[in-house]
Amino acid sequence: MTRTDGPTVTATRETHDAEVLIIGSGLSGIGAAVKLREAGVDDVVLIEKADELGGTWRDNTYPGCACDVPSALYSYSFAPNPEWTRAFAGQPEIRAYLHRTAAAHGITSLIRFGTEAVRAQWHPEDARWHIETNRDRYTARILIAAAGPWHDPLVPDIPGLAEFPGEVFHSSRWRHDHDLTGARVAVVGSGASAVQFVPAIQPQVARLHLFQRTAQWVLPKPDHSVPRAERWLMRRAPGAQRALRTAEYAAMEALGVGFRHPSLLRAVQKVGTLHLRATVKDPGLRRALTPDYTLGCKRLLMSNSYYPALTRPNVAVHATAVRAVEGSRVVGADGSAAEADTIILGTGFHILDMPIARRVFDASGASLDDHWKGSPDAYLGTAVSGFPNAFVLLGPHLGTGHSSAFMVLEAQLEYVAGAVRHFRKAGWTSLDVRPEVQAAFNAEVQQALPSTVYNAGGCSSYYLDSNGLNSFSWPWSTGRMRRRLARFDPEAYTSTSSAVRDRGYTDG
Numbered sequence: 405m406t407r408t409d410g411p412t413v414t415a416t417r418e419t420h421d422a423e424v425l426i427i428g429s430g431l432s433g434i435g436a437a438v439k440l441r442e443a444g445v446d447d448v449v450l451i452e453k454a455d456e457l458g459g460t461w462r463d464n465t466y467p468g469c470a471c472d473v474p475s476a477l478y479s480y481s482f483a484p485n486p487e488w489t490r491a492f493a494g495q496p497e498i499r500a501y502l503h504r505t506a507a508a509h510g511i512t513s514l515i516r517f518g519t520e521a522v523r524a525q526w527h528p529e530d531a532r533w534h535i536e537t538n539r540d541r542y543t544a545r546i547l548i549a550a551a552g553p554w555h556d557p558l559v560p561d562i563p564g565l566a567e568f569p570g571e572v573f574h575s576s577r578w579r580h581d582h583d584l585t586g587a588r589v590a591v592v593g594s595g596a597s598a599v600q601f602v603p604a605i606q607p608q609v610a611r612l613h614l615f616q617r618t619a620q621w622v623l624p625k626p627d628h629s630v631p632r633a634e635r636w637l638m639r640r641a642p643g644a645q646r647a648l649r650t651a652e653y654a655a656m657e658a659l660g661v662g663f664r665h666p667s668l669l670r671a672v673q674k675v676g677t678l679h680l681r682a683t684v685k686d687p688g689l690r691r692a693l694t695p696d697y698t699l700g701c702k703r704l705l706m707s708n709s710y711y712p713a714l715t716r717p718n719v720a721v722h723a724t725a726v727r728a729v730e731g732s733r734v735v736g737a738d739g740s741a742a743e744a745d746t747i748i749l750g751t752g753f754h755i756l757d758m759p760i761a762r763r764v765f766d767a768s769g770a771s772l773d774d775h776w777k778g779s780p781d782a783y784l785g786t787a788v789s790g791f792p793n794a795f796v797l798l799g800p801h802l803g804t805g806h807s808s809a810f811m812v813l814e815a816q817l818e819y820v821a822g823a824v825r826h827f828r829k830a831g832w833t834s835l836d837v838r839p840e841v842q843a844a845f846n847a848e849v850q851q852a853l854p855s856t857v858y859n860a861g862g863c864s865s866y867y868l869d870s871n872g873l874n875s876f877s878w879p880w881s882t883g884r885m886r887r888r889l890a891r892f893d894p895e896a897y898t899s900t901s902s903a904v905r906d907r908g909y910t911d912g
């Protein structure tokens with residue numbers, strides 16, 4: 405019950421106390437710190453295992469890396485950026501934006517870099533979280549897990565991969581010191597990252613073998629550079645940028661309606677089919693790239709250059725999973741094989757089995773992972789019974805498949821800031837979501853999911869956990885998400901106040 409992974413604590417020196425401790429300084433951790441400070445909480449510490457903030461946008465430096473939600477929406481509503489140079493900004497711009505925003509809101513100085521949370525446990529005797537790191541110890545009244553669902557690379561268990569004589573790396577840990585010029589490259593995976601880096605490296609490599617387990621729906625990307633005049637307008641008229649954000653939000657939500665009513669997706673699917681037909685002439689290749697499930701069942705992809713890249717003479721598409729690596733040969737489950745000097749894994753992340761769940765423990769020493777048993781759930785995707793005073797950002801059942809993570813995050817932060825405000829005003833020392841409230845929410849979600857495209861679309865996706873349950877998706881609109889999370893609901897929680905805690909019973 406007390407399994408942890410990661411570094412051992414080698415040099416525990418000092419103990420620091422904070423009111424709120426946030427694990428992670430990606431866009432969630434930064435956003436949480438900003439919102440809590442706005443709510444009047446000054447004593448906030450962020451711990452970050454890396455030496456730089458930015459999370460995903462620090463780690464993913466692969467060629468072509470960019471967001472696939474328009475930038476006006478893939479940004480904080482409280483920090484609009486009139487300087488985006490593209491409709492869908494690239495990684496360097498997003499990384500710089502996060503740095504600027506953190507600095508402008510006084511968050512950078514609150515981050516303890518190079519500090520990795522190894523074990524966080526709730527201690528009822530002092531009603532605080534005790535956090536061990538690879539450096540100092542911390543205690544905190546409130547713990548916020550912002551360690552990122554798309555953080556830990558998923559490296560598939562391919563027989564022979566460890567013995568491959570060439571270079572192997574994951575797309576999120578790109579080896580810029582490894583020159584791909586003239587190389588024979590095998591790419592494993594055809595998801596959101598591969599769709600971006602394949603066209604970027606194709607002109608450079610001698611041969612590119614794409615091992616594609618599942619064909620993806622790829623829509624044209626309405627990307628373009630933003631003219632100077634438009635940027636000038638966005639600077640001068642903040643209302644124009646808000647209007648753009650609202651319009652983009654509405655467009656994404658329209659897609660969301662389809663995701664909840666898959667029969668409406670036929671028209672969008674037609675766009676995908678026409679896009680494939682217009683760019684891929686070879687009938688065999690086109691067949692290999694034609695998905696056999698409903699659009700939206702997996703994360704929707706957008707690219708104008710992916711299909712054209714796959715038609716180039718130096719590219720071969722293997723419509724199969726990889727079965728094994730035998731020496732320098734990558735062998736598909738269908739028996740096809742490719743000689744390679746480099747293998748690039750575009751195989752995604754530990755999304756529903758994120759390592760942080762094995763590092764956060766309840767009072768009895770059971771981890772989140774032990775509670776979840778492979779199927780994460782949390783009340784409103786945010787609070788887990790048995791883990792008082794803790795909030796999980798971008799938690800289970802808040803994934804939308806179409807909207808921006810910033811939208812989800814900001815909805816959640818309204819709730820978390822409300823909870824903390826209430827907590828302080830009421831003089832509470834702990835709040836713990838009632839198990840029956842969490843169970844009822846989970847039942848409501850599971851009841852709504854079967855008719856959505858995520859469950860009914862006929863695919864296997866990262867939305868499904870190791871038990872085959874969809875623990876990822878929010879089955880309703882993001883408007884409903886915002887409404888559900890707009891107000892903290894104390895009645896859903898058991899609370900303890902400092903006055904009564906000493907007498908050994910709870911308030912609520």
Ligand SMILES: Cc1cc2nc3c(=O)[nH]c(=O)nc-3n(C[C@H](O)[C@H](O)[C@H](O)COP(=O)(O)OP(=O)(O)OC[C@H]3O[C@@H](n4cnc5c(N)ncnc54)[C@H](O)[C@@H]3O)c2cc1C
Nearest residue numbers: 428430431432453459460471472473520521551552808809
């Ligand atoms: C390549 C890529 C592109 C994406 N594009 C989009 C998009 O276009 N639209 C969209 O809506 N979503 C997108 N996402 C998903 C999501 O928006 C991003 O992953 C986003 O960065 C999540 O923010 P986060 O702060 O929650 O997590 P992260 O950005 O992953 O940050 C988590 C931070 O926590 C730190 N950390 C982890 N464990 C510990 C620990 N034990 N101790 C201390 N620190 C720790 C990490 O080092 C990291 O800095 C994308 C994801 C990826 C991978």
